[in-house]
Amino acid sequence: MxxxxxxxxxxxxxxxxxxxxxxxxxxxxxxxxxxxxxxxxxxxxxxxxxxxxxxxxxxxxxxxxxxxxxxxxxxxxxxxxxxxxxxxxxxxxxxxxxxxxxxxxxxxxxxxxxxIAEYDLDDVLSSGAQLIAVMCEVRDPGNAGTILRAADSAGADAVVLTASSVDIHNPKAVRSTAGSLFHLPVVTGVDFDFLMSAFRAHGLTVLAADGYGNVDLDRLQDESAFRRLAPQQAQADDDEGAAAPGSSQPRLENPTAWLFGNEAQGLSDGQLADADYRVAVPVYGRAESLNVGTAATVCLYASARAQNR
Amino acid sequence: MxxxxxxxxxxxxxxxxxxxxxxxxxxxxxxxxxxxxxxxxxxxxxxxxxxxxxxxxxxxxxxxxxxxxxxxxxxxxxxxxxxxxxxxxxxxxxxxxxxxxxxxxxxxxxxxxxxIAEYDLDDVLSSGAQLIAVMCEVRDPGNAGTILRAADSAGADAVVLTASSVDIHNPKAVRSTAGSLFHLPVVTGVDFDFLMSAFRAHGLTVLAADGYGNVDLDRLQDESAFRRLAPQQAQADDDEGAAAPGSSQPRLENPTAWLFGNEAQGLSDGQLADADYRVAVPVYGRAESLNVGTAATVCLYASARAQNR
Missing domain, CATH: 3.30.1330.30 (Ribosomal protein L30/S12)
Structure with a gap:
């Protein structure tokens, strides 16, 4: 009994x-x-x-x-x-x-x-999202889980998977998230073009993580740290127009959506062209490239620090 | 023919x-x-x-x-x-x-x-190592491979595995390193106490990556960025003794050995006590903790940036 x-x-x-x-x-x-x-x-x-x-x-x-x-x-x-x-x-x-x-x-x-919780992209964005991680055709469940967990650790507001990405609810992916799947809204099966329009409508800057990107993540981090740590000097530089004309660079402290691509091919040319900036995580050693999970960790943490989350 | x-x-x-x-x-x-x-x-x-x-x-x-x-x-x-x-x-x-x-x-x-290449710890340290990643009882071959790959990307001078860590030459670990195993010296089977004496003899600061650490990695990054980006102001603050007495903090730009612990237990109390500082990677979201590979990535990249590698 x-x-x-x-x-x-x-x-x-x-x-x-x-x-x-x-x-x-x-x-x-x-x-x-x-x-x-x-x-x-x-x-x-x-x-x-x-x-x-x-x-x-x-x-x-x-x-x-x-x-x-x-x-x-x-x-x-x-x-x-x-x-x-x-x-x-x-x-x-x-x-x-x-x-x-x-x-x-x-x-x-x-x-x-x-x-399976269904989240609406517009609801997520309308609630003032500052940091979003997007997986575009990430195929390995372990990588998807690692990125979702990194997004959770970095305090991201949501994770989005495009239509041809791995199913985040497959058992291996669920396991790799170590519980983070239950911590933040996960929007799945989203069409890429629809996603880009939604980001623009809500004023998010779209940064593509791209090994060949022409914007250096370290430089963005330095600029952001300078604005945060020496605000008066940064303002004075701004007023003087110290930045070369046309050298507009994204500010990591602004609302941001990061795009992370397929583990073998990276982001497609079309996806790269649709992003506002292509940002490279520097490789200091002899590694040929970064694992997409590692790159996502570095990018999301860079935004989190700049946004002072 | x-x-x-x-x-x-x-x-x-x-x-x-x-x-x-x-x-x-x-x-x-x-x-x-x-x-x-x-x-x-x-x-x-x-x-x-x-x-x-x-x-x-x-x-x-x-x-x-x-x-x-x-x-x-x-x-x-x-x-x-x-x-x-x-x-x-x-x-x-x-x-x-x-x-x-x-x-x-x-x-x-x-x-x-x-x-299997055998590297001598003293040789590695004598050649002016600035950044070393140490795995203490990391047991999962995939994690060990991820950490080695992150160390390579961050330009670390060597990776050390203590005696009770996973064998980095096991097939799964080799695969996870994605070739990085062949990029930098990997010293295996090292006794922890011997390692600590060697680090001290060569003047490396030993930072333990520890979720409960009392030193915040973000603060260290900010202080280091401030010294780098606003050197005159940083020097003036130093001269004025702006830092509270006794609040000595490690400088990420100094030669550093990072300790990463077992995936379930983290570093042992003894290992934490032997480190110079216990540094926490901040968790901004609801994630309970960071995967050891993710934490290692954030720590090693923080050092790499500070050292301007």
């Missing part, structure tokens, strides 16, 4: 049961598209999902977690997860059942079925 | 041959330790290995590449690789043989057996 007098929930023990298979199927894109659901695996992801669920409910939303499945051993080890899941259906299951639902070898006894 | 009149090298076609197995065994640590060899897989890694080999030979060394195995299709597609391999034994092999030697599903027709 459980404390409220009802019999304890039955233990799910058949890894071949239909409802187990239904969860396992969410590892595939067709099932995710059809149901609008995805799976978060492991204690860290599930905890962030439940925290986000609670925050959403408290602000009048319908929440993001539909169902949690966990082993008794997991709930004994991490009682705070059971507490967090108080207002969510929580099913007891065996290790075999959890294993059959998950794609990781060791999901550590817990998975959550979550609703 | 080949152009020099010798018969063309025979095609290796037996994936179960002893010499194929000997290469495949290098995926395991025991074989690497016993032979002092490791495998680079795929065109990018092999190309960087061959470039490094050539540079080493030209400066009087014995080179790093012992043998290259490739399919005819790969050499037809990438003739510059055959050219680069001119002074290295190059064996023709079938796709099956390359597949049996490699750990990747798709090694794209080429692998190289390389010598």
């Amino acid at each position: 459980s404390i409220d007098g009802r019999p304890p929930a039955p233990l799910m023990s058949n890894p071949r049961a239909d409802r187990v298979r239904d969860v396992a199927k969410l590892a595939g894109r067709p099932a995710r598209l059809k149901t609008g659901r995805f799976v978060a695996e492991g204690p860290q992801s599930v905890r962030e999902a439940l925290l986000s669920h609670r925050a959403d409910i408290e602000s009048g939303g319908t929440g993001v977690v539909l169902e949690v499945f966990a082993t008794d051993a997991c709930l004994d080890r991490l009682p705070e997860l059971a507490e967090l899941a108080a207002d969510v259906p929580l099913r007891r299951a065996t290790d075999e059942v959890i294993g059959a639902m998950a794609t990781t070898i060791s999901p550590q006894g817990i998975v959550a079925v979550c609703r | 080949s152009i020099d009149g010798r018969p063309p090298a025979p095609l290796m076609s037996n994936p179960r041959a002893d010499r194929v197995r000997d290469v495949a065994k290098l995926a395991g640590r025991p074989a690497r330790l016993k032979t002092g060899r490791f495998v680079a897989e795929g065109p990018q890694s092999v190309r960087e290995a061959l470039l490094s080999h050539r540079a080493d030979i030209e400066s009087g060394g014995t080179g790093v590449v012992l043998e290259v195995f490739a399919t005819d299709a790969c050499l037809d597609r990438l003739p510059e690789l055959a050219e680069l391999a001119a002074d290295v034994p190059l064996r023709r092999a079938t796709d099956e043989v390359i597949g049996a030697m490699a750990t990747t599903i798709s090694p794209q027709g080429i692998v190289a057996v390389c010598r």
